[in-house]
Amino acid sequence: MSKKVHISPLANEGMYILDTASWRTERPVINKEKCIECGLCLTYCPVNAIIFDEDKYKITYNYCKGCGICAVECPKKAIDMTPEGGEK
Amino acid sequence: MKIKAMTGNTTAAIAASLCRPDLIAAYPITPQSSVAEYLSELIHSGALASNYVTTESEHSVMSVIQGAACAGGRTFTATSGQGLALMYEPYFQMSTMRLPMVMAIVTREMISPCTVWSGQQDSMSVRDAGWMQVYVENNQEIMDMIIQGYMITEHEDVLIPINVCYDGFYLSHLVEGVDVPSQKEVDAFLPAVHFNHAILDPDNPMAVDSLTSGEVLTRYRRGHLEAMTKALDVIDEVDKKFAKAFGRSYGGAIEEYKTEDADIVLISIGGMTGTARDAVDMAREQGIKVGLIKLRFVRPFPVERIAKALKGKKAFAVVDRSVSFGWNAGPMYTEVRAALLGGNDKYSHFSAIGGLGGADISLKHMTSVIEKLESVKSKPGQHETLWLMKEF
Amino acid sequence: MNYIEKLRTSEDMVTPGMSACQGCCGELVLRRILQIAGKNTIVCVPPGCMSGAGVVGWDYQTGMKIPVHIPLLTNTASFLSGVSQMYQRKGRGDVNMIAVAGDGATADGGFQSLSGAAERNEKMLYVCYDNEGYMNTGFQRSSTTTKGSRTSTTPIGEAINGKQQPSKYVSLIMSMHALQYCATASPSHMQDMVAKIERGLSESKKGFAFIHVLAPCPTGWSFEPDQSIQIAKKAVASNMFPLWEKYNGNYYITVENKKPIPVKEFLQSMGKFKSLTDADIAQIQQEADTKYETLKKLASE
Numbered sequence: 001m002s003k004k005v006h007i008s009p010l011a012n013e014g015m016y017i018l019d020t021a022s023w024r025t026e027r028p029v030i031n032k033e034k035c036i037e038c039g040l041c042l043t044y045c046p047v048n049a050i051i052f053d054e055d056k057y058k059i060t061y062n063y064c065k066g067c068g069i070c071a072v073e074c075p076k077k078a079i080d081m082t083p084e085g086g087e088k
Numbered sequence: 089m090k091i092k093a094m095t096g097n098t099t100a101a102i103a104a105s106l107c108r109p110d111l112i113a114a115y116p117i118t119p120q121s122s123v124a125e126y127l128s129e130l131i132h133s134g135a136l137a138s139n140y141v142t143t144e145s146e147h148s149v150m151s152v153i154q155g156a157a158c159a160g161g162r163t164f165t166a167t168s169g170q171g172l173a174l175m176y177e178p179y180f181q182m183s184t185m186r187l188p189m190v191m192a193i194v195t196r197e198m199i200s201p202c203t204v205w206s207g208q209q210d211s212m213s214v215r216d217a218g219w220m221q222v223y224v225e226n227n228q229e230i231m232d233m234i235i236q237g238y239m240i241t242e243h244e245d246v247l248i249p250i251n252v253c254y255d256g257f258y259l260s261h262l263v264e265g266v267d268v269p270s271q272k273e274v275d276a277f278l279p280a281v282h283f284n285h286a287i288l289d290p291d292n293p294m295a296v297d298s299l300t301s302g303e304v305l306t307r308y309r310r311g312h313l314e315a316m317t318k319a320l321d322v323i324d325e326v327d328k329k330f331a332k333a334f335g336r337s338y339g340g341a342i343e344e345y346k347t348e349d350a351d352i353v354l355i356s357i358g359g360m361t362g363t364a365r366d367a368v369d370m371a372r373e374q375g376i377k378v379g380l381i382k383l384r385f386v387r388p389f390p391v392e393r394i395a396k397a398l399k400g401k402k403a404f405a406v407v408d409r410s411v412s413f414g415w416n417a418g419p420m421y422t423e424v425r426a427a428l429l430g431g432n433d434k435y436s437h438f439s440a441i442g443g444l445g446g447a448d449i450s451l452k453h454m455t456s457v458i459e460k461l462e463s464v465k466s467k468p469g470q471h472e473t474l475w476l477m478k479e480f
Numbered sequence: 481m482n483y484i485e486k487l488r489t490s491e492d493m494v495t496p497g498m499s500a501c502q503g504c505c506g507e508l509v510l511r512r513i514l515q516i517a518g519k520n521t522i523v524c525v526p527p528g529c530m531s532g533a534g535v536v537g538w539d540y541q542t543g544m545k546i547p548v549h550i551p552l553l554t555n556t557a558s559f560l561s562g563v564s565q566m567y568q569r570k571g572r573g574d575v576n577m578i579a580v581a582g583d584g585a586t587a588d589g590g591f592q593s594l595s596g597a598a599e600r601n602e603k604m605l606y607v608c609y610d611n612e613g614y615m616n617t618g619f620q621r622s623s624t625t626t627k628g629s630r631t632s633t634t635p636i637g638e639a640i641n642g643k644q645q646p647s648k649y650v651s652l653i654m655s656m657h658a659l660q661y662c663a664t665a666s667p668s669h670m671q672d673m674v675a676k677i678e679r680g681l682s683e684s685k686k687g688f689a690f691i692h693v694l695a696p697c698p699t700g701w702s703f704e705p706d707q708s709i710q711i712a713k714k715a716v717a718s719n720m721f722p723l724w725e726k727y728n729g730n731y732y733i734t735v736e737n738k739k740p741i742p743v744k745e746f747l748q749s750m751g752k753f754k755s756l757t758d759a760d761i762a763q764i765q766q767e768a769d770t771k772y773e774t775l776k777k778l779a780s781e
Binding site: 015017023047048069071 | 483487497498503507537538667706707708710
């Protein structure tokens with residue numbers, strides 16, 4: 001905790017980040033065979049866990065809450081929700 | 089300088105305009121309305137180049153102003169009675185965000201029964217909302233304290249908004265001669281607005297007013313109280329600077345009149361002071377040794393100066409224009425009485441503050457209060473406030 | 481650049497880890513607005529789900545990469561008016577002034593200040609994410625809650641069955657102010673929503689822009705988190721939440737609904753409507769039809 005006392009209540013010492021990945025019971029996994037790289041999953045992801053990297057859509061798991069919207073909205077059903085193994 | 093005959097409300101509007109506010113927001117309410125009207129005239133005629141926001145309520149007045157202050161702007165408004173009550177939510181936030189501004193309160197009795205007339209119940213009711221409050225006696229003092237107010241509120245050791253309170257109708261609608269400083273003189277006296285301690289700025293992003301835990305909130309409160317204490321010195325300092333520039337001094341947080349040899353003392357607040365002075369003079373002619381204390385600053389409360397002024401006196405009475413429900417006395421009477429305890433009481437005592445914003449008051453805290461009591465019990469009088477908080 | 485390219489190349493302005501529920505459309509909408517707006521932005525997020533989820537920071541840590549403030553529930557548009565006016569005064573009218581507020585802060589407690597700011601045509605973009613209730617405090621009803629909804633203050637009971645009053649149509653009310661821009665949007669129709677955010681931002685440099693976004697809430701409405709977008713789609717398809725905009729004084733329906741699905745399909749896809757009677761459903765159907773007819777009339781003039 002900072003020793004600094006501001007005059008007014010304000011926050012400028014880094015980002016407040018919660019470990020939302022720990023909520024996940026299932027993780028979305030892209031089936032590369034079926035994926036047509038349309039990008040709809042990225043547009044609908046509430047946490048912005050899906051990125052576009054080297055011409056491919058990829059799911060990152062640092063903050064993905066496992067809501068499953070991407071799997072439902074994928075027009076090719078190319079995303080599977082697979083159970084987490086209990087590991088973090 | 090030139091003397092002009094004008095009402096208290098016109099005086100307040102002119103005083104504010106001389107301080108070159110960036111933004112003014114206002115909503116009309118009796119008896120303040122002509123402040124809003126006169127400012128509109130200044131804006132619409134082109135005489136004043138402030139942004140002027142006529143909102144749909146006083147709640148929004150204070151909110152618009154808060155936004156402008158969060159962008160570094162100097163702001164002004166005035167309100168009364170019910171308007172102040174409606175404004176209470178952002179009013180409290182303005183002070184606890186430590187945003188400087190000057191707001192005139194044209195004091196008015198609170199409803200019910202239905203009334204629009206004078207009284208100080210409105211401003212007195214919000215004296216613990218974190219603002220500074222000064223009560224003035226005449227139109228000249230309205231002018232002078234609005235100008236001084238900006239210097240006090242924007243002082244780097246203070247950064248607390250200030251109310252300049254003057255009596256509805258008795259001053260707001262009374263025409264008096266007022267020595268109006270020139271724009272050049274005010275510009276020379278008052279530095280350009282310069283605070284930047286809490287600013288919404290894309291070039292320096294921060295969260296202003298994040299969700300805050302009790303322990304951290306307590307630190308902000310302590311800082312606010314310390315700034316209130318420092319403000320007492322700043323008030324005196326600014327009074328002296330003002331006297332040098334304009335030739336008028338008000339004596340700081342209180343003004344004493346014929347108190348030196350007095351054995352009884354009358355204490356007044358605001359516009360009633362002129363009448364009180366006359367009453368004192370008349371009584372003196374009859375050989376009654378009476379003096380007068382004009383209570384100017386109610387927040388910060390000038391505890392030490394009041395105790396000193398009343399030291400050795402035989403009797404005092406405070407004339408309040410408002411009530412303290414439950415104390416069944418006037419609020420300033422109870423506070424003046426409290427101010428005397430520190431010097432005269434046979435008890436040893438202190439204030440302990442904790443449990444703010446969800447912080448816990450633990451057994452350890454309660455024990456620390458007992459330990460301090462034990463250590464001070466043979467030293468009568470007031471001891472330093474004990475903050476029941478974590479030291480980071 | 482199409483909207484997908486825009487979204488995949490723009491930077492997220494919000495903390496990556498915030499405590500909005502799984503499948504929260506509020507979070508989705510907040511991130512989209514701010515990633516389109518970019519860094520030259522000041523945002524206000526009043527009390528509600530989003531501020532409660534940590535985007536306004538905690539103690540000394542912030543929740544955004546851009547300046548953020550939590551105003552009061554009741555004064556978002558007024559507060560932002562003051563910020564906006566000062567920035568205009570400083571010659572910095574280029575800075576985006578954005579409010580992202582829930583329906584309570586918009587249509588209930590905050591409505592007076594919102595209406596005032598719209599009437600003054602203050603330069604800002606005000607976005608309401610409408611999850612039809614006070615979800616952050618435990619799913620209490622608001623004025624935008626759909627008739628028949630089960631909320632924690634309109635429970636299902638023997639005597640009274642859910643919310644008894646139809647919802648307040650806040651976007652249509654707002655459009656009757658002489659404002660710069662007004663629109664409705666749904667996260668299910670992302671291309672439409674992105675276009676409206678962009679137009680709202682550019683119009684906000686000239687005056688008041690208002691966007692009313694439907695934000696289905698899995699926790700409060702009682703459906704599986706993966707169904708959020710499906711629910712939003714049904715709301716649009718059934719005319720429960722038609723998509724339209726108003727600018728230059730004209731209304732436009734942006735997603736034409738030639739063959740609307742019955743509202744029943746929308747209502748039956750979640751738990752909060754599970755106790756509706758056939759008569760309730762018929763009445764909600766009629767209200768949706770009337771709403772759409774009104775919009776069509778406005779758009780045809």
